[in-house]
Amino acid sequence: MASVLVVEDDQFVRSALIRQLSEASHTVRSVGTALEALREVAHFRFDVVILDLGLPDLDGSEALKMLRGITDVPVIIATARDDEAEIVRLLHAGADDYLVKPFSVDHLSARMAAVLRRSRSAAGDVPPSRALRVGGLTVDPLRRQAELDGAPLDLTRREFDLLAFLAGRPGVVVPRKELLAEVWQQFYGDDQTIDVHLSWLRRKLGETAARPRYLHTLRGVGVKLEPPRRQEPGPQP
Numbered sequence: 001m002a003s004v005l006v007v008e009d010d011q012f013v014r015s016a017l018i019r020q021l022s023e024a025s026h027t028v029r030s031v032g033t034a035l036e037a038l039r040e041v042a043h044f045r046f047d048v049v050i051l052d053l054g055l056p057d058l059d060g061s062e063a064l065k066m067l068r069g070i071t072d073v074p075v076i077i078a079t080a081r082d083d084e085a086e087i088v089r090l091l092h093a094g095a096d097d098y099l100v101k102p103f104s105v106d107h108l109s110a111r112m113a114a115v116l117r118r119s120r121s122a123a124g125d126v127p128p129s130r131a132l133r134v135g136g137l138t139v140d141p142l143r144r145q146a147e148l149d150g151a152p153l154d155l156t157r158r159e160f161d162l163l164a165f166l167a168g169r170p171g172v173v174v175p176r177k178e179l180l181a182e183v184w185q186q187f188y189g190d191d192q193t194i195d196v197h198l199s200w201l202r203r204k205l206g207e208t209a210a211r212p213r214y215l216h217t218l219r220g221v222g223v224k225l226e227p228p229r230r231q232e233p234g235p236q237p
Contacts, residue, residue, distance in 0.1 A: 002047040002116060006030040007037040007063070008078070009056050013101070017050065020105035032056070034063035041071045042156055048112055051095075053079040061090060068094040069184060069193045070158045074115045078103070132167040135227030137205075137214060139167040153204055158183070162197050166215075166225035175222040198223065 004021055008014040009032040021028045029044065031037050034055045041049065049067065053060030064075060074096040077087075082100045090098060096115045099108060131140040136149040141164050146153040155163065161183050166174060179194055198215060207213040213228040 001025040008052045034058035173224045
């Protein structure tokens with residue numbers, strides 16, 4: 001069964017979705033705002049997100065854009081809006097499917113199953129690869145696991161994708177536009193998305209922007225990952 005995040009501000013609809021999805025043996029978490037949804041996907045792994053468009057703090061289309069900046073989890077839009085042009089725009093913006101309210105839980109479950117089949121099939125197309133090692137850092141793209149000096153790193157999906165992409169090019173300065181295109185699948189966007197994820201990664205690698213060890217930012221150029229430099233021995237007395 002799936003791990004589902006329900007993003008819905010209408011308490012009646014939200015409670016009904018939670019109850020019905022739980023009865024269908026899914027694991028469900030729920031929030032009522034876009035900002036809460038962003039925090040959830042940044043800290044937990046979900047199989048699918050059910051996203052309402054009429055949220056109180058941010059329109060769902062903007063929430064979708066921000067979600068796509070930090071995760072590639074499948075997103076199903078669930079809303080009362082039925083404008084065809086908007087549906088097409090949202091699908092192009094990264095939504096995986098679209099349901100117009102009211103809908104039955106059987107209909108939702110069938111759409112979820114189809115989306116998850118596509119997602120897992122796409123993941124299965126990725127060829128196996130060897131673990132990447134950069135200094136004391138080990139990144140295993142196949143198992144999606146990373147370790148630092150033998151200790152496992154607890155990374156979000158997008159943090160792992162960013163780290164693995166850089167680890168596959170050790171010592172190479174990767175332009176920000178390339179990171180957006182390859183890691184976020186966006187050909188334009190806000191550099192702040194990259195900066196936020198680099199900040200989270202640095203924290204988990206035990207470093208800071210002012211005192212980097214693995215992650216080095218070249219202002220106006222890009223980012224590179226390389227082994228920590230050995231400290232030069234001090235002068236002998």
